[in-house]
Amino acid sequence: MYIVTAKEMYGIDHYTMQELGVEGKLLMENAGRAICLKLENLIEKTSRICVIAGSGNNGGDGFVIARTLLNNNYHVHVVQAVPDEKITGDALYHKNLYKNCGGTVTVIKEAEIIRELVSDADIIVDAMVGIGIRGKLREPLAGIVRFLNQTEKFVVSIDIPSGLPADEGLTDFTAVEADCTFIVGAPKTSAFLEHSASFYGEWEMVSIGFPPLALRKYSKRMLWNEGNFQESMPKRKLNSHKGDHGRGLVIGGSTEMPGSIAMSVKAALKAGSGLITAATTEKVIQMIAPVSMESTFLALSEKNGYLANHTFPVDSYDAIAIGIGMGRYEETRDLVRYVLEQAKCPVIIDADGLYHIKSDLSMIKKRSDPTIVTPHPGEMAMLLDISVPELLKEPFRYAAEFAGKYNVYVVLKGKYTIITAPDGRQAVNTTGNPGLAKGGSGDVLTGISLAMAMQDQSIFEALCNACFIHGKSADLLVANEHSFYDLLASDVIKGITDVYRTFS
Ligand SMILES: NC(=O)C1=CN([C@@H]2O[C@H](COP(=O)(O)OP(=O)(O)OC[C@H]3O[C@@H](n4cnc5c(N)ncnc54)[C@H](OP(=O)(O)O)[C@@H]3O)[C@@H](O)[C@H]2O)[C@@H](O)CC1
Numbered sequence: 001m002y003i004v005t006a007k008e009m010y011g012i013d014h015y016t017m018q019e020l021g022v023e024g025k026l027l028m029e030n031a032g033r034a035i036c037l038k039l040e041n042l043i044e045k046t047s048r049i050c051v052i053a054g055s056g057n058n059g060g061d062g063f064v065i066a067r068t069l070l071n072n073n074y075h076v077h078v079v080q081a082v083p084d085e086k087i088t089g090d091a092l093y094h095k096n097l098y099k100n101c102g103g104t105v106t107v108i109k110e111a112e113i114i115r116e117l118v119s120d121a122d123i124i125v126d127a128m129v130g131i132g133i134r135g136k137l138r139e140p141l142a143g144i145v146r147f148l149n150q151t152e153k154f155v156v157s158i159d160i161p162s163g164l165p166a167d168e169g170l171t172d173f174t175a176v177e178a179d180c181t182f183i184v185g186a187p188k189t190s191a192f193l194e195h196s197a198s199f200y201g202e203w204e205m206v207s208i209g210f211p212p213l214a215l216r217k218y219s220k221r222m223l224w225n226e227g228n229f230q231e232s233m234p235k236r237k238l239n240s241h242k243g244d245h246g247r248g249l250v251i252g253g254s255t256e257m258p259g260s261i262a263m264s265v266k267a268a269l270k271a272g273s274g275l276i277t278a279a280t281t282e283k284v285i286q287m288i289a290p291v292s293m294e295s296t297f298l299a300l301s302e303k304n305g306y307l308a309n310h311t312f313p314v315d316s317y318d319a320i321a322i323g324i325g326m327g328r329y330e331e332t333r334d335l336v337r338y339v340l341e342q343a344k345c346p347v348i349i350d351a352d353g354l355y356h357i358k359s360d361l362s363m364i365k366k367r368s369d370p371t372i373v374t375p376h377p378g379e380m381a382m383l384l385d386i387s388v389p390e391l392l393k394e395p396f397r398y399a400a401e402f403a404g405k406y407n408v409y410v411v412l413k414g415k416y417t418i419i420t421a422p423d424g425r426q427a428v429n430t431t432g433n434p435g436l437a438k439g440g441s442g443d444v445l446t447g448i449s450l451a452m453a454m455q456d457q458s459i460f461e462a463l464c465n466a467c468f469i470h471g472k473s474a475d476l477l478v479a480n481e482h483s484f485y486d487l488l489a490s491d492v493i494k495g496i497t498d499v500y501r502t503f504s
């Protein structure tokens with residue numbers, strides 16, 4: 001499923017109409033009808049529905065919905081929140097069809113009157129404004145939105161909750177807090193931003209006839225779901241051996257943080273790596289060896305309990321993960337630099353490794369083999385020298401800029417983890433739950449990512465699949481024997497079994 005900006009949606013719309021010859025009226029009919037099919041599952045035959053229509057094509061969708069429901073014997077009324085002369089084009093065509101079928105319309109000039117007009121309605125359909133919103137919502141729409149946000153009635157938004165921007169970048173808006181939203185054609189970016197996603201309520205996308213080639217042509221963003229995972233995840237051959245599944249190296253750990261590297265190693269093995277070596281200090285090896293029975297170890301030099309400058313052969317590995325639990329000690333940085341310069345395989349940089357590269361980002365820019373950074377928002381903001389709120393306003397743009405500038409893959413972790421390729425392709429992971437907001441969770445994702453980077457798939461797909469597995473493991477665990485509260489990172493490692501048994 002593709003994710004679009006408003007501009008991309010208009011591009012897809014234009015292409016479908018101009019190049020393919022599909023008329024706008026037909027797209028609007030398709031949108032309204034597809035939404036009605038879904039809506040009818042939510043409402044009773046006796047439900048009273050009030051559609052609030054605005055002036056643009058979003059209002060036009062509202063008129064199609066009103067006519068379809070009316071013709072299916074529902075009790076419907078349309079409140080038009082703009083003067084008659086503002087309804088033009090395809091929206092006017094559909095308004096007339098609705099009226100020709102016996103539909104009634106009340107035109108309102110002031111927001112106050114809405115309370116009375118919807119007093120006997122069970123369901124309110126918000127078709128005031130969609131992706132055509134410009135600036136902050138004007139009256140009377142703003143007043144209607146304030147009313148809708150305090151009413152107990154069930155509010156269904158069409159395409160986008162009215163007032164909400166489709167794109168990232170704006171955080172100051174008045175918008176409908178919908179109970180549910182039926183998104184038209186493709187989900188918009190604001191459905192995946194921490195400050196705006198909740199306005200959608202539960203959402204579902206309806207297809208209205210945009211061909212995949214049009215979506216592909218305009219959008220570089222997608223939602224990574226079960227279908228993508230199943231399609232791209234390489235199948236295991238029955239006669240394969242451990243060497244076929246990747247020989248990985250995890251570099252990290254310190255006396256203060258010995259556990260995290262153990263978690264990454266275990267996750268990497270559980271997710272399907274053939275062989276994993278943990279490169280860490282002698283002391284950490286002694287500490288983690290009893291719980292890391294399936295891995296091999298490489299002792300590196302240390303200073304005050306932290307990894308210090310050390311050169312060792314890194315060319316016999318298929319992929320490397322570095323940074324986990326290694327601390328921010330000055331001398332550890334030389335080790336990070338050495339690995340990034342020498343390794344001729346994909347390198348994943350996580351946690352403290354990100355702090356080490358910050359002082360000299362040319363370390364990553366110079367590499368010719370794939371480099372992957374896996375920051376949470378605090379680490380991403382640190383890499384970019386901006387605040388976390390600033391980053392979260394436009395995470396897609398910042399991640400894409402960083403990936404392009406430094407030629408790296410970025411896995412920006414969060415409620416909506418965004419995976420970005422150096423060429424600007426982006427994916428949003430669909431799995432995961434609040435149970436993952438716990439220590440060790442990132443270490444597990446790094447381990448799974450390491451395993452995926454060594455399977456027969458592109459790095460972009462590998463990272464998308466790693467995020468999918470990580471989140472899906474947590475989802476299955478919470479659905480069955482665990483809760484958001486008690487879920488541990490070690491449970492997520494065990495849960496990888498169920499993800500593979502269920503989906504591959
Ligand atoms: N292919 C597609 O994409 C398809 C899209 N479809 C649907 O069309 C929608 C996009 O339609 P659109 O382009 O007509 O814009 P839309 O969201 O109705 O808003 C424009 C109106 O809002 C008004 N307005 C703007 N800002 C305002 C403000 N701050 N405060 C108050 N009012 C404001 C503005 O009024 P004006 O400023 O001109 O007075 C203008 O009249 C899309 O979301 C989807 O639902 C489907 O039909 C199927 C095909």
Ligand SMILES: [K+]
Pocket residue numbers: 058126127128129130157158159160161162
């Ligand atoms: K709307």
